[in-house]
Each structure stands twice: as structure tokens, then as C-alpha cells.
Amino acid sequence: MKTLIKNADIIATFDDHMREIKGGWIYIENNVIKDMGTDFPPELEKDREISGKGMVFLPGFVNTHHHFYQSLFRAVPEVQSAKLFDWLVFLYERWKNIDEEAVRISTSVAIMEMMKSGVTTTTDHMYLFPRGHEGLMDAQIEAAKNTGVRFHATRGSMCLSKKDGGLPPDSVVQEEEVILKDCERVIKKYHDPRPFAMTRVALAPCSPFSVTEQLMKDTVEMAEKYDVLLHTHLAETMDEDEFCLSMFNLRPVDYMEKVGWLNPRVWFAHMVYLSDDDIKRLSDARAGMAHCPTSNMRLGSGIAPVTNMKGTAIRIGLGVDGSASNDSGNFLLEVRNALLLQRVKYGSDAITPREVLRMGTMGGAEVLRMDKEIGSIEKGKAADIIGFKMDRLEFAGGLLDPVGSLVLCDAKAVDFSMINGEIVIEEGRFTRLDEKYYINEQNKISKKLNS
Template identity: 45%
Template sequence: AMAELLLSGCTTSSDHHYIYPNGIRLDDSIEAAHRVGLRFVATRGSMSVGQREGGLPPDHVVESEEDILRDTRRLIETWHDPSRGALLQIAVAPCSPFSVSPSLMRESAALARSYGVRLHTHLAENDHDVAYTRERFNCTPAEYAESLGWLGDDVWHAHCVKIDPTGMKRFAHTRTGVAHCPCSNMRLASGILPLREMLDLGVPVGLGVDGSASNDAGHLLNEARQAMLLARVRRSLEPMGCDTGPQAMTPRDALRLATRGGAEVLGRSDIGQITPGCCADFALYRLDTLALAGGAVHDPVGALLLCSSGQADMTLVHGEVLVREGRLTRVEIEPLIARHNALARELVSGVS
């Protein structure tokens, strides 16, 4: 996934990992990020409420809340770099309101703020999320998050497709961020994020590609393209929306989501823009390709977002070239693909 992101031109990524079977640890993802060179925000996810207690996850994948908090503290103290230009940071990330207890949400918020790290979870992804929160806690997802201390400029929530208008205003007022995952939302038929409405209110929004459970592509430019097109489709659902739909999201709006938007959601003023004093994170694309022929002549940004989403010719992170002429510089891609396919075959044979 990290290799695919780098090849698409992504320089910084956050990963929400919340299931730890067979002795795996978040440290494994951290070591992978070190290997490929990606700027990384590793979030220590968790599940503590299994099906027996009315939660979503199977009971065998949940952890005790004591163990979750202990390991989260270990990860922060071992890996988190608070300095400007940091290549690695840790965030605290209970999975969702339907897989952890209210007490873990509160304790996680307190733990994160005692260390000055960020908070992340899933919220209002689909109608089931809204129904669960109303039935279990007698409130909306945004109200539930606020009651737990999970609104603020140090918090970002994934999806938020079904957030209500009042919740959007609370997000804007508190500068709570949103990770918009359009391909995942379309694949799972979760709904369409009210993206234009959020941006107009001042909600910080960045892009997420989600994971292989709901999106088989880790391509940042493609995600930006889909966010733009989906925002236009949402506008088209209004009466005569076809007249104003294209203005709901322009290519430059989408590019901003993929750059400064993501940086803002992650609380990083040192990345996401080409400005003196910011990190040397760049993605360069060839404009003389067949896919961009014609369009790139008069509007390179428009062509990049509206035409076929190709790979970056060069990607730099912190000044280091990690992709050159469309190939990774630190990792041989062919053995990586072979290993990935072998593991996939092993996994499929084990469950068939």
C-alpha cells in the first residue's frame, strides 16, 4: 500500500490499524514506512467491545482496554516525533463508536492530550452507524463524539458521510477534521459526503484511500478525481443541479484537498504546500503522455485531475527522491509483488 501511494505521488499517509492477530504490532507498519521512506502518521487503533457485548467485531479480535492504553502509551513514547518536519508521528485511534466503549473513548482522548498527539476514529460512515448511536446513546454521531471530548482541532474523523447539518456546524466551530474516502464510500454504497457544504462552513477536509477491505487502489490522484466528480454528482441531485454541479468542485479544489487539506487534517503546517520553510515533499508528473495530450497544453492542473490518473514520474519526501522515472528507489517492486501475491494465495487457501 505504501509503495502504491508513493508511486501515485503521495508523500504523507496515515494508517488506521485496529486489529492485531497473530502477534502483529503497529511497529511492523512503522518499520515498513521507514523502509520505503513515506512520511507516516501511525494510528494505534483498537476494538474492545465484541459481538457478545453488542459491538460489531468478533469477540476473538477484541483487546482489553488496559492492554490497549498500555500499548498506545508505549508507541507514543517509543516512536512519536513532535518536531517540525517529523517523518513519523503517532495518533490515538479507537476504531469506532460501535466497537469500543465510551470509557475507552474518553480515556484515549485524555491520554492523547496528555502527550500532545492527535485523535482519530470512524464516525457516521453509513445509516447503520447513525442508527446504532441513536439506539445505544440516544444522540447523533456528532453529539456522541462531542460528549466524549472527541471534537477539536486535534481530532479527525473518517467518512462522516451521514453527519447532520448541526454536526457539520459543530465540526466547523471546533475545527474538527474529516478524512473523505470517496472510492470506499461508493464501493460500500455508504453515501455521498456533503463535501461542498463542509468546505463552505470551514470544516478541515483531507483525502483518504481507505484500505483493501473497501478500496483496491491506493492512488491519491484518483481519489482526488473521484472526490471532485462525486461532489458534482451530489449537487446534480438538487433541482436543476446540473446547471451548477461543475462549480461544486473544481480540479484546483480537488488538488487542495489532496495537499493542504490533508496536511491541515493531520495538524501539519510544515507540509502540503510549496512554501519557504515547509518540507521538500514533491510529486512531479510528465505532461507529454498520451493520457494528458491536449488537455495539459492549456490547463495542466485540470488535465491531471480530469484525465486518466497516471503514476508520478518523481516523488520526493523530505528532499529524498523515493520515486524516479516511475520506479521506487528504495524498494525493488517485483519481489514485493511476488511476496504479496504469495501471502494472498495463502490467505485465500486458508479460508476457502
């Protein structure tokens, strides 16, 4: 399939030079951007031509942290004002009842919500494996494939239950041997290291308070053996700080260093409570960060020091986090909140609209070590492209800087999305997915699990 997008008002490339092409065109062959330029394109063989008149195009967003299954547990009344640990303890008792069908539907819903807000690549931190449901990773990966999203799955894990000093109930933790065996199975079955792969796998113990020191070390060893990435939560709350001090006599970053997790294949979610020394060591390790501003705000966890980190070697991306701590999966909201929250803490010049958009595009690609393939609109990159019509109500009066307006004027949704060369959203509607079906199924399952 050969596709030409022409007459675009602006193509914001987010390449190394942050080029913004006015009146530009993009030529796509199958799943790769083959050429691009300004003004009128040369005579090109094409199967489809798309008018970009009145539109701004960006590389697709890259979501670096989520828990898809939590989209079944939005706005739960009992925990609308709870802190993280209390929130977790309460919800574990509901989460323990999820099954493969719940994961299949919630995965689809979570991805569709993100796709509408511009996400073309996402990861997910799937760490919950209730007994008797060994096929949850398979259900999730198959559901993600059906949506057409580019998916970097993570096989998460928990092995410390309440009786061992952890937070989760026995019914959702697994033995370390079982965890490692299934991690290996999932990598061998699903991980695709080839360029432009649609499915990759990382390994992701849940957090310092839900797995053992030995499992953290063994997971690093397996990641190195199979050359996959590593992911976990880190330094999200002061409660975590206190837990790590009481359990290991170390603060969270110190503990990560002890178990071998300060290395370039790692990315951490949250990183709210960091000292200057923590930031330096994370930078020296070239670690990645999934900044989740809305979830941090929702749970009252604090404000991650992104402004102090953005000039370092830390790879910074954005994440919506789970929909039980965000209650949304809107990536555009994440981009906007990333800007506003840093300005609340550090001042109006702390961060710019283009900086947060870069975090959502190339930043996320760098976090997932996919920056040679995605994250910018350039020749040779994957055809993951999103577009916004600028004649919408929220942009009225905001066209002096259309790219900045996407953040400052609160863009609501994409009008166009192409993933791996396939158009998945056109005129704001899904081309291959029955949105109403998934909404109805999700609500049925959510009602059952929350009753």
C-alpha cells in the same frame, strides 16, 4: 545534499495565494526547500541538477485515512456487493489471522501504491490486533520507515466484541487496560514531535460500534497528556446512525460530543450522514475530515456533503481508505472521484480541480496538523515534491491547463517523487525498493489468508 530542479513548465505551489510559477526552479538543501523562483536560478552550489522541462510539479499528496493490512484482501468475491456491516462481519473472520509478516508486507505494498500515485505523507488506521501478535504496530512502523514515506501512524483499538454488542469476534479485540498501556508505549517509542519528523503517532479507537464509551474518554485524556492527535470513523452509513441511536440513544455526532471528541486535535473518516447542525458543531470544534469518496462509492455508503462543508472551519483532506473497501490505493483516483462525486450531487460548479488538489495537499496537511511543514511548495517547507511529465497519452490535447488536466484527464502515476529531500521515484520507477519482491510476497500471503 543540494539539489536544483530547474526549467519546470509549472510549479503549482498550493500556498496561501495558490501561486503557479511558470518556468520555475526549486533549490533544496538536504530535506528543506531553501529557495525558489522564476526563469533562470542564480549561481547555486549543487550536488544534483534535475530538468523540469515538460513537467508540472506539486507538493506531495497527504493521505489521511487507510488500513494498510487490507491490501491483502482486495476484490474478495463474497463481499463484492456487501454493505459495510455485512462486509465487516465477513472479513473479520479472515483479518483475525494476520501476523507481523503480513503487516510488514501489506504496509510496504500499500505505501508503494500510494507513492506511485503521488503520496509523500500518509497515515494509517491500524486497529486490528489478533491475540498473540502484540508487535503489529512495530512491524508497520518499521516497514513504513523502509519505504521512505513520511508516516503518521495511528494506534487503533477495539474492545467491544460480538458478545458485548459489537461486530468483531473476540479474537481481535483487547482489554481496555491492555490497549491504553500499548498506546502509551507506542507514543513514547515512536512519536516524534520535532519539525519535519518522519514518524508521528495518533490514537484511534476504531468506531462507535467497536469500543466502549469509557475507552473513548480515556483516549482523549491520553492524547491531551502526550499532545497527539485523535482519529476514528464517523457517520459512514445509516446503519451506524441506527446503531448509535439503539446503543447510546444519540446520533453519531451527538455521541462524539458526549465523549469529548469534538475538539481541534480530532479528525474523522467519512462523515457521510451529517445534518446542518452536525456540520456547524464540527466546524465550531475545528475538527478534521478524511473524505474517502471511492470507498463510499464502492460500499454504496453515500456521498459526503463536502460541498456544504468546504466553506466552514472543518479541515478537509482526502483518504484512499482500506484496500478491501476501495480495492485500490490510488490517490490520484481519489482526487478525481472527489471532484466527480460532488458534481453528481451538487452540480458542475460544486467544486473545481484545484480545490480537490488542494484537499489532497494542504488540506491533508491541515488535517494532520502538519501544515507548517508540508502541503505546499514554499521556502522553509519540507522537500516533499512530486512531478508529472505532460507528454503522456492521457494528457494529449489537454495542455491548455496542465494543472487542471492532472484531475480531469485522469493522471495515471507520478514520474518523480521526492520525500524529505530524497528522490524515491525517478522516471516512474522506485529508486530504493524492489517492487517485484513485494508484489510476490503480498500475493503469497494473500492467497494463504483468503484460502
